[in-house]
Amino acid sequence: MATPLNSRAEILLKTLIEQYISGGAPVGSRTLATQAGLELSPATIRNVMAELEDMGLIRSPHTSSGRVPTQAGYRLFVDSLLSVESMDLSTVSQLQGELTDGVDQQHVIANASSMLSQLTQLAAVVSVPRREEISAFRQIEFVRLSAKRILVILIARDGQVQNRVFDTGRKYSDSELVEAANFFNAEFAGRTLGEVKRLLLKEMERDSESMQKSMRVAVEMAQQVFAESQDEGLVVSGESNLMDIPDMGDVKTLRRLFDVFGTKRDLLHLLDQSMRCEGVNIFIGRESGYEALEDCSVVTASYEVDNRIVGTLGVIGPTRMSYERVIPIVDITAKLISGALSGDNE
Amino acid sequence: MATPLNSRAEILLKTLIEQYISGGAPVGSRTLATQAGLELSPATIRNVMAELEDMGLIRSPHTSSGRVPTQAGYRLFVDSLLSVESMDLSTVSQLQGELTDGVDQQHVIANASSMLSQLTQLAAVVSVPRREEISAFRQIEFVRLSAKRILVILIARDGQVQNRVFDTGRKYSDSELVEAANFFNAEFAGRTLGEVKRLLLKEMERDSESMQKSMRVAVEMAQQVFAESQDEGLVVSGESNLMDIPDMGDVKTLRRLFDVFGTKRDLLHLLDQSMRCEGVNIFIGRESGYEALEDCSVVTASYEVDNRIVGTLGVIGPTRMSYERVIPIVDITAKLISGALSGDNE
DNA sequence: ACTGGCACTCTATATATGGGAGTGCCAAGG
């Protein structure tokens, strides 16, 4: 941190990490000497390694085995040492193909997630976009299923449909329902879902008598449906890929990891963090803030619709993952999904 | 198989299996002597155990360790030796509560699955009901999203909503869409989804000119939505519970197991098999027909809506699971879910 | 500043070693 590395040390650190990533075993001075391309003897390299260890960039698991990168080492690596491969063009177009053949936002997201996990052989995560401030309200419908059960259907301009069944206390006539629907459709058409939600909320607070009773209930139901439409989801796939990775050998560790996937809340929070920044984001080990992700890294990128960031996607794998392979995949996927969702919308 | 067991052998087999299930370790003659309640010496019991081994009901992992049940042993056990506990009443009512607070079929199913896995601490599986022949068509709507994009919404009488976006080749006027909707709603109201699907299929085959062109496309779109409505789903939860079970220690084995959960097709097939029979069904180890389920058992029960079997639920765990605890849970859940879905429907 | 050499450390693997649990069989007793 204090002293910036001289270029020889950089090269050695880079080679060491690459070597460790591909081999999985601690790297010793001899292998480093042959691999780094510098004409140095193992002894010299040992001196440099000692320095790197002092700086906290690498460490040795035991008194005498090779060195492995520390978290700080990885950080430096991905920040300034890493050379990313650009992606195979045919793979890109294949990805694009698979991605855009979902007519529907849900399909696009699901495809993206599954592709991502397949390409990286890691676990993939895609957050369902916040549509609130982007997607506009188109129309709402109240369908009477039986005497007291009413189905509310919310349709957004982009074709997303949200629906929910309510058990109302009393009977509603068809005409009441039609009237309610007309009211909403006239009042709110064209506004964004978020706006409508807020307006409805205000409406309810006013506890107004200016509204008929029947309207009140309708507003309440609509409010709930809108509230759910915010329902931020998360699509996870390829979790089981992580079981093939020897680093995670411990079933105990795996279990905790899978719990994270199960709850989703934590993951969502993590993805939210990287919503702010553009481009690819990397959380290494503890940086994510979750103990279960101790030996994992998370590579994320956010995607946008109509030039606004609306969601994030990423992959989760062992800290010892091939960043140079994974980063471009995540990057490209984010861009493609942006395209697929934007094009879809008009 | 040939010779039915005498009662002493039965008791010993039963105790052995119970002992093995609770302890997880091979059971020897001494422990069996103290646990079985019979006044017999270990030596005598050894003789009986030898017989049981000859019959293929138990085996010893090594020349000299205790015995463990074979698949055939488990089979006999669950078929005729098992005494199931009846369930704690408070648990039942709690279950019922949690189950019925989902207004919506999807919620009920999801709740059932999660409850099932929580109660058993195993992986749970619930198949989404075949609604085709039960659920009636209520109405269809065509919403124009943009010039050539049309949203088709299918509403069933029970409140299920199915929707899909189509990119049509040409523009449709609002009046055309209204006309199409009216046609469907008048023609098919009240019929079951399955019926409508078949009728539409026939309609399309006729390639009739009696229909206007616009109708043809509408029929086609409707057909596709109906086809998707058949979309048999599967809700899985608690997979990660299996990682806590020491029997499955092997990550390799777990991985294959998780692959089964991932593909779902195989699971669905398995659940289908037990749709035919009423009551609780048990597949032990290989009986399920899947190699990945080698050391697992599947306990299933089907549930019904309006006295017709429409789906199946079950749990998957190690063959060495506590059947006497699991069976009643699966049984009750199936009954409760039947109730919850039937009551919901009118 | 770099290098070879050397003693040292620590791991991983293979190889004994002994205890323990359980069996099968046999001969004796009810």
Add this chain to the structure above:
DNA sequence: CCTTGGCACTCCCATATATAGAGTGCCAGT
């Protein structure tokens, strides 16, 4: 004839021990 205690035998498992190998740190020489 069924049951039982006794006994030799088998096999697993945990522990200890030896050994090879990889890698280090340090020092002295270039």
